[in-house]
Amino acid sequence: MTPFEDLLRQFEARFSRRHFPETPATLYDPAQYILGIGGKRIRPVLCLMGNELFDAIRPDAFEMATAIELFHNFTLIHDDIMDKAPLRRGHATVHAKWGENSALLAGDVMLTMAYEYLNKIDLSYTRRIMSLFNRTVLEVSEGQQLDMDYEQRSDVTLEEYLHMITLKTSVLLACSLKTGAIIGGSSQGNSEHLYQFGKNLGIAFQIQDDYLDAFGDPAKFGKQVGGDIMAGKKTFLMLHTLKTCTPAQASELQHWMTVPGRDRVEGVLSIMRACGADGWAADLKQHYTGLAMQNLEDVAVLSGRKEALRRLAGDLLQRDH
Amino acid sequence: MTPFEDLLRQFEARFSRRHFPETPATLYDPAQYILGIGGKRIRPVLCLMGNELFDAIRPDAFEMATAIELFHNFTLIHDDIMDKAPLRRGHATVHAKWGENSALLAGDVMLTMAYEYLNKIDLSYTRRIMSLFNRTVLEVSEGQQLDMDYEQRSDVTLEEYLHMITLKTSVLLACSLKTGAIIGGSSQGNSEHLYQFGKNLGIAFQIQDDYLDAFGDPAKFGKQVGGDIMAGKKTFLMLHTLKTCTPAQASELQHWMTVPGRDRVEGVLSIMRACGADGWAADLKQHYTGLAMQNLEDVAVLSGRKEALRRLAGDLLQRDH
Numbered sequence A, B: 001m002t003p004f005e006d007l008l009r010q011f012e013a014r015f016s017r018r019h020f021p022e023t024p025a026t027l028y029d030p031a032q033y034i035l036g037i038g039g040k041r042i043r044p045v046l047c048l049m050g051n052e053l054f055d056a057i058r059p060d061a062f063e064m065a066t067a068i069e070l071f072h073n074f075t076l077i078h079d080d081i082m083d084k085a086p087l088r089r090g091h092a093t094v095h096a097k098w099g100e101n102s103a104l105l106a107g108d109v110m111l112t113m114a115y116e117y118l119n120k121i122d123l124s125y126t127r128r129i130m131s132l133f134n135r136t137v138l139e140v141s142e143g144q145q146l147d148m149d150y151e152q153r154s155d156v157t158l159e160e161y162l163h164m165i166t167l168k169t170s171v172l173l174a175c176s177l178k179t180g181a182i183i184g185g186s187s188q189g190n191s192e193h194l195y196q197f198g199k200n201l202g203i204a205f206q207i208q209d210d211y212l213d214a215f216g217d218p219a220k221f222g223k224q225v226g227g228d229i230m231a232g233k234k235t236f237l238m239l240h241t242l243k244t245c246t247p248a249q250a251s252e253l254q255h256w257m258t259v260p261g262r263d264r265v266e267g268v269l270s271i272m273r274a275c276g277a278d279g280w281a282a283d284l285k286q287h288y289t290g291l292a293m294q295n296l297e298d299v300a301v302l303s304g305r306k307e308a309l310r311r312l313a314g315d316l317l318q319r320d321h
Helices: A004-015 A025-035 A042-052 A059-083 A094-098 A100-118 A123-151 A158-183 A188-215 A236-244 A247-256 A262-274 A277-298 A303-318 B004-015 B025-035 B042-052 B059-083 B094-098 B100-118 B123-151 B158-183 B188-215 B236-244 B247-256 B262-274 B277-298 B303-318
Strands: none
Touching (some): A004 A303, A025 A059, A025 A100, A042 A158, A059 A100, A094 A100, A100 B100, A100 B123, A123 B100, A158 A188, A158 A236, A188 A236, A188 A277, A236 A247, A236 A277, B025 B059, B042 B188, B042 B303, B094 B100, B100 B123, B158 B188, B236 B262, B236 B277, B262 B277
């Protein structure tokens, strides 16, 4: 099995080129731009890994991986418009650079180009690939809508947050793996185990993300912790704290959320700790990590073939930065 | 051949239902809403007519027609955001009712659902259908981008405007007809004639649209004429006038464009008439109508099979309202 770095190199060798016509540049340059400002390319590599579980990597898997990465960047462009985000990967966002209208259209042509790559894949896979891909686009959109809806509500439950996170981030990891598997000739059972692996991996990763934003080591984390707290986000930690705190802690929490600056972060963190949110989140991450690894073990191929995926999951879930 | 009204009824019987999941309603209700506020359904009916030219209408043609109509509504939602339009077909636009973010996502899921209908079509047509459909989505996006670009420029040429209009409105009519033809088993030559027919029909229709907005009979037109002049739009008429007017007329025109209200319309119209823009536009419309009808005659099927398309083209291009 090919390790992550090698697959990444193989993918980039094909992906690092212009995917759009030259003109009108006002439409296609913004679309091409976001593809050139980096990105970890985890999703397309997951697709290639899902494919290689079953056989040597097929050319169609690269078409699929390209479609996945284009779709991912489509969501970034449109999400950044909605979130009014000025920066992405340290660069100006598309709408910050070209305006919201051009960014909207750049996203639209990005999604369309993803479908153009799907149209290159062997027709024997078309029905299943298109069906899963379409469902995933809808689900990711649902996740983004729910995320916006939840910002307006104060009674979001943990279950709702989990559902939203699953849609917004996990199903695309799952889709990447499963489409790769389908193109690799996988049985339905195996491709479904891989789908669940991706889903649980994504959930564990998001829990870790929420955890590190609050309790990470600033030196290793690379940025100041407490960003979510400053933004008033409902994270796994916050929802657990709200659910388990005493009335006294609840009003203390409410007080801290009105305080500006680092004091707020320290105040909120102390209540989160008092409510055991840190330990609870670590356990929850372990729970989903365990589910994911079991899903991977359930895939009926030689254990050695899964080593690259096992290692990638380990790397993703042990990061402390 | 089945006349427009009957095909419209057949299409509506299948199309008038919910195309989206029930939840989250905040995402899918806005998408469903625009499908329920009317629309002439010309494009899906063109698709059915293109199909029936060659044989009895196939069930796949209805899937295709549905995809086309969903795509058309996707462009309406996103265009209305970009144009900041408050009304569409006499109803509040999606973004006016639910906000720009929800409208953006509603458009995204609308486009995705169009692809889901394409995924129902017989696989023997998939490559050609998807390829043409994707190209059309890109071209319509290019047209919208060019339209926005041209608003910022004072040196737009007639050729550029024609190109923009072709992309923004004509290619979808052409795509509707050609995809219907492909599914009807048409030869490449015939389906290409139909494509050109749709393209020229669309251009003629747009010239007529520009003409009626300026010179239409207000009683028949149903709204006050001069909307384009009030909005300062570069129409066929305006571009011709700018190109052919004397320096004195040019400065007169510039003066009128600063005058508010009906006086501006009357002033500009008098210069357009003096430059012969009305007669020129009528001739230009006739030119493209002639091309379109020739394209239709070139389709090698019995003349009687083309009667419904001939009549629809006639109806579209003789309207004075």
